[in-house]
Amino acid sequence: MSAGYQAVLWNRQKKRYDLTILAGILLYIGLFVGLGAALRPEATPETLIIRAFGTLALLMLHVILSVGPLARLDRRFLPLLYNRRHLGVSMFLCALVHGAFSMIQFHALGDVNPLVSLLAGNPQYASISAFPFQTLGFVALGILFLMAATSHDFWLANLSAPVWKALHMLVYVAYLLLVLHVALGILQTERNLVLIGLLVGGFGWIVTLHLVAGFREKPGDAPHRGDVIDGYLHACAVADIKDKRARIVCISGERVAIFRNGDTISAVSNACQHQNGPLGEGRIVDGCITCPWHGYQYEPETGASPPPFTEKIPTFNVRVVSGEVYVDPEPNPAGQRAEPAPIRGSS
Template sequence: MSVSYRPVMWNRNKLIYDAVLVLGVAVYLLAFFQLAPLWIDHTSSTTPNIVRMRAFGSCAILMLTLILCIGPLARLDRRFLPLLYNRRHFGVLCFIVALTHAREVAAFYHGFSPTDPWVSILGTNTAYGSFLGFPFEILGLTALVILFVMAVTSHDFWLSFLTPRVWKALHMGVYLAYGAAVMHVVLGAMQGDRGIAFAVVVALCFGLVIGLHVAAGRREWAKDRAGAAAPTDDAPWVQAGRVADVPVDRGIVVPLAGGERVAIFRYGDKLSALSNLCAHQNGPLGEGRIVDGCVTCPWHGFQYRPEDGCSPPPFTEKVPTYRLKLDGDRILLDPRALPAGTPVDPVHVPESV
């Protein structure tokens, strides 16, 4: 969290994260350039420019696959949440690797000609009506442009400027980028006599992303069904669970009929309810913890006081709050959200409950 914008708010975990990323890319490229040739028995060497295209291109598609796996993986097993923490740097590095691939292609395949490389990329192959002949370069360029937009707007300044809702929607473009990148490979490199092993790797990457998202989606759907707020005779109050369901210093997530989700936290002998959406990146507050008396988002550690949904000074983030009351051991929730930052008296849990 920060009250001012800095290029990067470095901390130990971010430094380790970035060091592992850079080391991983370096090892990958080194293996591609130096290790793989030891297993290859070819008539002569592949042109170095083409090897570089393949190395950076394959690295980018694998990185994008991993980036997209982190989200559902963290939903299925929260121990992977630290991988989510600095995922933006992963995305920026992925863009740089993809850009290097594109520069190699533009300089080599689209260079050495009177035609400008950009004109060539956009205009040489125009067989858009053909499947096998489709200009796959345009798919790669689409993915690259999306990754570029995401990379340059990855800073929290843009998150604040665009609002989390717009920023999030913009960054969901990563799925379009991945689809374009996969089709770029399928209609490009995969048509180039690369053999069944290459196709299997690409299919496994795509299958992994789809499989993890389906698994995480099914789990969310089941949790929503199990934890959905039930109507009561005392409208508009809805039943949001039982006190015993809420572990101390943790929260539960209560889905409402309109699709919103409410996070109910227990801290000491008190219960409070906030919107489940963190004001930073819409992270799931209800899956966070109480740290230093504040609800702490599991994604990036943004904090809010449970009584009023405000970040403690000097921070200024706010989330909507909700009214709670108890009926025996049942927690009743007023599903009408109060304006962000509205103080609400916490509900005291009697010792008998």
């Protein structure tokens, strides 16, 4: 949370996460280069390095893009989401090794600047089969660089959440560019059906996973309809909400998380200020609503993070009448106290 900025707020889980990433990278590179050198002794080390790091980066990108929808479908994947930015930065570094070696190997030591060679060496931009695929990889690497460079809460706060989010959604553009980079590049020479199947299969997996997760999510955006008492909209029954948990209801186009905290009910915006995590899927831990994505916390009655943290989210006024929860559709300003509604003694 944002009491101050450090390069990395290390904790035990992050260290284990990063060690696992490192082990995975070493395993992949070791296997690819070792097996490649054994099976193809005539291959140059540069070729094996370029191919090992390029394919590893693409594989890691598949994992990165899978984690989000998997966590939407099964909450037990959330630990993989917790430190995903380290996986993203690691993937960028692998892609950078691939790009740098390729740039030196194929474009350096010639009669023009390597960048000119990369972008204009093969000028057949009007052709599909002859398209200069390197440009696609170069643009994708640029996007991944921007994402890796801003993959910190400092940039999230200073760019503003919408700009930061839009920037990081470019990962899907980068992914598409990289699929084309492979399809129009190496697969034009290595026309192996298994390789084509792996690329198409990976693309199909990512698309399917996102569609399934999206369809699962869609009913949550349906506007809630219920009785209205004194301008308060009926949301749900108290009995529908487990203690320390929430029910998410779409009111006035916004998802509202209605939490039960012992004998009281409170409602806040469902979107965490950090990365728009679904607070209503979180829990109340130590008296605070806790985001399931990165553990950001907010007091249920004020929507403010406990001191010294400074995040704030909008609250909603609530009432409980005869065991039913009613919510004022008008949100309060972020951080403004809304009196929790007692469950018992309500009329």
